[in-house]
Amino acid sequence: MKLKAELETVTLDEPSAVKALAALAQAQRLRIFRALVVAGPDGMTPGVMAEQLASAPSALSFHLKELLHCGLVSSEPRGRHLIYRANIGRMNAVLAYLTEHCCEGRDCGVGVGAAAAC
Template sequence: MIEAEAAILFGALANADRLKVIRTLVEAGPDGMNAGEIAQRIGASPSRASFHLAALAEAKLVIKERRSRSLIYRVNFPRVGGLVSFLLEDCCNGSPSLKKCCNL
């Protein structure tokens, strides 16, 4: 991941409700959950939750899938993991003995 891409992803996450959405979907795991459940869990109106879900989907941090009449949202774990890895890739100046601090 390059810095410009990481900056875009951090921009998409730069909101407390969006962080709540991501954390809620991480907790839900690969099955995800529908927008109504997400709104309820984060304490937002359905329209507000949909606004945040759209921004996260545009950044490809969440994946949306239609199941019957519902839209199910899941975390894009490889994308979120890539962002975390980007932050830690140069941890401790590459020293294997010091990387223990980050559990790498």
């Protein structure tokens, strides 16, 4: 199970942050990612996602490929199925990248603390 690696601290460079943000800038991919975050470490199969999100399997496959490519999602075979999970470490890295220089280093109450509670 890859979950432990997904929770490790990840530091993003600008091109990686742009890739992740671009992937999330599409409504259906954002819905898929949010559903996987809600599912937590158990993840979801494509069939369950397609039903829950009322998405055609071919469209879902396309969007999952994009989320896999930027590292926001991982997949793992389980029996005859693939289980997809949100990569919480990568999500936190994107949030950290966006807030790294927030308020010019002053404590303004903005940070990734809420994400760390996942």
